[in-house]
Amino acid sequence: MSAAERTEQAAVRTVLGDVPGEALGICDAHDHLFLQSRLLPGQELADVAAADAELRAFRRLGGSAVVQWTPYGLGRAADELAGLSRATGVHLVAATGLHQAQHYAPGTVEAVLEGLAELFVDELTRGIGGTGPRAGLIKVAGGFHGLDAHARSTMAAAAHAHHRTGAPIAVHLELGTGALDVLELLCGEHEVAPRSVILGHLNRSPDPVVHRQAARAGAFLAFDGPSRANHATDWRLPEVLAALVDAGYAGQLLLGGDTTTAAARSANGGPGMPYLLRRLRPRLELALEAEVVSHMLTTNPARALAAAWRAS
Structure with missing residues (x-):
């Protein structure tokens, strides 16, 4: 097979290299092993041993892939990720x-x-920080029921990087709002294919009309951050x-844990990554067929994260 033919085949870009989507297995489609934000003082996710323990706890329940949505400048600890992946098998x-x-x-x-845009392209194709692994998606963020100038500029850069590399774009929706504004900007103005967009935190605004409109447009819908009662998560999610x-949108639904604080880690008494499989999965299987839930954890993230990667 020629290099050109390999480039055209869709694959998921992991920290250990590109793999077929089906190799992921059960996937936490949105979480954080490392995260430092000035909005969460004293709750930094910065401990490598704690990240290792969290991955192993997830692995013991059958989990085999985690997507870390921590972007540039927020303590990604990119140089630690390959070692953690090898050590835990995740x-x-x-x-x-x-x-x-x-x-x-x-x-x-x-x-x-x-x-x-050049920063995004470099991290997707050459490696994070020049020495770390290559990123496998672009994470940007909207605002509450709208898009400010910062969101518009970062999404424009994300769209540019997507067109040059093929990378999927994952979007933090503030309290689950603004999904349609995001799609108008990315898919309308910037011509990103909707199947390359993952809309995050939709469980935080359980609006069935908006959900159907976003799904009808063709985007992937991520329902992440279970266990947060103040965000109308678990009890409305089924x-x-x-x-x-x-x-008819079962093939576009993703599930994730979105652990963002040290207190939320399972080793510290919080729900952590294991909650997705330990509590949420059996709860959803009471309302949906087990096979449908399985697809949300396996087939769907494999499709959402796969890209026909280009050098730039």
Whole structure:
């Protein structure tokens, strides 16, 4: 097979290299092993041993892949990811991208905005920080029921990097809102194929009309961060997913844990990554067929994360 033919084949870009989507197995489609934000002082995810323990706990329940949505400048610990993946046997996908400006120290965002698209492309094709693994997706963020100038500029850079590399774009929706604005910008103005967009946190705004509109457009819908009662997560999620399955969108639904604080880790008494399989999966299987839930954890993330990667 020629190099050109290999390039055209879709694959998931993990920290250990590109793999076929079906190799992922059971996937936590949105989580964090490492994360440091000025909005979460004292709750940093920065302990390598704790990350290793969390992955092993997830692995013991059958989990075999985790997508870390931590973007540029928020303590990704990219140089640790390959070692953790080898040691635990869990596939890891790293992110490039940029979060909302409020998460960064003053001056951090301004220092990279002018060359943001090139930064994303470099991290997707050459490696994070020049020495780390290659990122496998671009993470950006919207605002509450809208898109500010920062969101528009970062999404424009993400779209540019997507067109040059093929990378999927994962979007933090603030409290689950703004999905249609994001799709208008990325897929309308910037011509990103909807199947290359993952909309995150939709469980935080359980609006069935918006969910169906986003699904009808062709995007992947991520329902992540279970166990957070203040975000209308667990108790509404079965009916929300059942409605989308009944409407014919079962193939576009993803599930994730979104662990963002040290207190939330399972070793510290929190739900952590294991909660997705230990509590959420059996709960969903009471409302949906087990096979449908299985597809949300395996087949769907394999499709959402796969790209026909280009050098740039």
